[in-house]
Amino acid sequence: MEKKKISILGSTGSIGTQALEVIEKLQDKFEIIALAGGNNIELLKQQALKFKPKYICIGKNTTERIEIDGITTLYGSEGLNEICSNKENDIILVAVSGKIGLKPTLKAIENKINIALANKETLVMAGDIVMAKAKEAGVKIIPVDSEHCAIHQCIKDINQVDKLIITASGGPFLHKTIEDMQKATVKEALAHPRWNMGRKITVDSATLMNKGLEIIEAHHLFNMPYEKIDVVVHPQSIVHSAIEYKDGSVIAQLGLPSMHIPIQYAISYPERFEGIKSKSFSFSEIARLDFEKPDFEKFPSVKLAYQAGKMGGSATVCLNAANEEAVFAFLNGDINLFDIYKITNKMMSQHKLIKNPSIDEIFEIDNEIRIKTREIIK
Numbered sequence: 001m002e003k004k005k006i007s008i009l010g011s012t013g014s015i016g017t018q019a020l021e022v023i024e025k026l027q028d029k030f031e032i033i034a035l036a037g038g039n040n041i042e043l044l045k046q047q048a049l050k051f052k053p054k055y056i057c058i059g060k061n062t063t064e065r066i067e068i069d070g071i072t073t074l075y076g077s078e079g080l081n082e083i084c085s086n087k088e089n090d091i092i093l094v095a096v097s098g099k100i101g102l103k104p105t106l107k108a109i110e111n112k113i114n115i116a117l118a119n120k121e122t123l124v125m126a127g128d129i130v131m132a133k134a135k136e137a138g139v140k141i142i143p144v145d146s147e148h149c150a151i152h153q154c155i156k157d158i159n160q161v162d163k164l165i166i167t168a169s170g171g172p173f174l175h176k177t178i179e180d181m182q183k184a185t186v187k188e189a190l191a192h193p194r195w196n197m198g199r200k201i202t203v204d205s206a207t208l209m210n211k212g213l214e215i216i217e218a219h220h221l222f223n224m225p226y227e228k229i230d231v232v233v234h235p236q237s238i239v240h241s242a243i244e245y246k247d248g249s250v251i252a253q254l255g256l257p258s259m260h261i262p263i264q265y266a267i268s269y270p271e272r273f274e275g276i277k278s279k280s281f282s283f284s285e286i287a288r289l290d291f292e293k294p295d296f297e298k299f300p301s302v303k304l305a306y307q308a309g310k311m312g313g314s315a316t317v318c319l320n321a322a323n324e325e326a327v328f329a330f331l332n333g334d335i336n337l338f339d340i341y342k343i344t345n346k347m348m349s350q351h352k353l354i355k356n357p358s359i360d361e362i363f364e365i366d367n368e369i370r371i372k373t374r375e376i377i378k
């Protein structure tokens, strides 16, 4: 079988490094065309020497240069676009964090290259445009997020599905009070009980905004109305999500909480390989699975995300930009954890909705919201 040609945007991040661990075990199945990182030049260099891609791409803000024989070095967002224009690729894993993922994803779609999508901001900011263009171009978007990957595995015929059920671990503050959350340190917010992820998404998991963003992501990926997307808290993170068919049958996808599995699924789809699987799943070892309703008072961000999603248009751009700026401010020690919601809510309440923004308008709105959010934080 011919090797599948893949490029990874964000190879130096949490998803990117785990994707390389997956590929290391499947060297006879994958050939790496390009690896792209941001500022972590040293790690990108090590990855390039080990995996020998044809291209590497480093963030524009870095002044350092990498020169390795036989490897072409690209820079910044132009470099990401160049990778996504290279039709040698069978699939591109978009695992950069933040809005930087949107344009390369659109470029890959334009070039009819399938996408394994980890970067949720792409769909939160421009889900209508991205999914319409992918459909028109016949491009597959395979979700990497464990919940969406689970749903993708459960669905046989979307027209027969009545409801999506997204699970949430509940994060580090599941059994803490609102007062505890107000006093939470950055270290506490970053101490996720189940998943080891990048800092931004880990804070979003602590406030449950991550679940809110996932609801919006699910709406676009599976074309499901918001009224038919439920969230349930499941602290063990074994059931990764489920769907309910019209006849009441519920199909869930289960597995040990490891991102290797959804990453491998997304880049290998529609094939399945043993790959990095460490051990077989055992119900008796797991013993119990708990489920509870989310507490929207403690985690109001979930409601805010439903509200933004239902408003549609530029509302989710506002939600994403305001939340991200507030998360950075929290990580910087400028505000407390609960302020992230308060600031995002304030920005949402002031936002003047644009119904069908173009990509250029989306970036303009994103920029404006970020500037205003930073002013409020000051």
Ligand SMILES: NC(=O)c1ccc[n+]([C@@H]2O[C@H](COP(=O)([O-])OP(=O)(O)OC[C@H]3O[C@@H](n4cnc5c(N)ncnc54)[C@H](OP(=O)(O)O)[C@@H]3O)[C@@H](O)[C@H]2O)c1
Binding pocket: 009, 010, 011, 012, 013, 014, 015, 016, 036, 037, 038, 039, 040, 041, 058, 059, 060, 095, 096, 097, 098, 100, 118, 119, 120, 121, 144, 145, 146, 195, 196, 197, 198, 199, 200, 201, 259
């Ligand atoms: N981690 C998870 O388990 C998980 C699960 C589901 C979905 N996701 C989603 O996947 C995406 C990545 O998450 P992550 O946790 O892997 O984040 P992360 O660890 O922070 O990694 C982000 C990656 O993006 C690169 N990057 C950031 N800004 C860039 C820029 N301007 N230009 C080029 N590269 C840039 C970083 O490069 P440097 O580090 O070299 O600067 C790094 O490789 C996010 O959208 C997240 O929501 C993550």
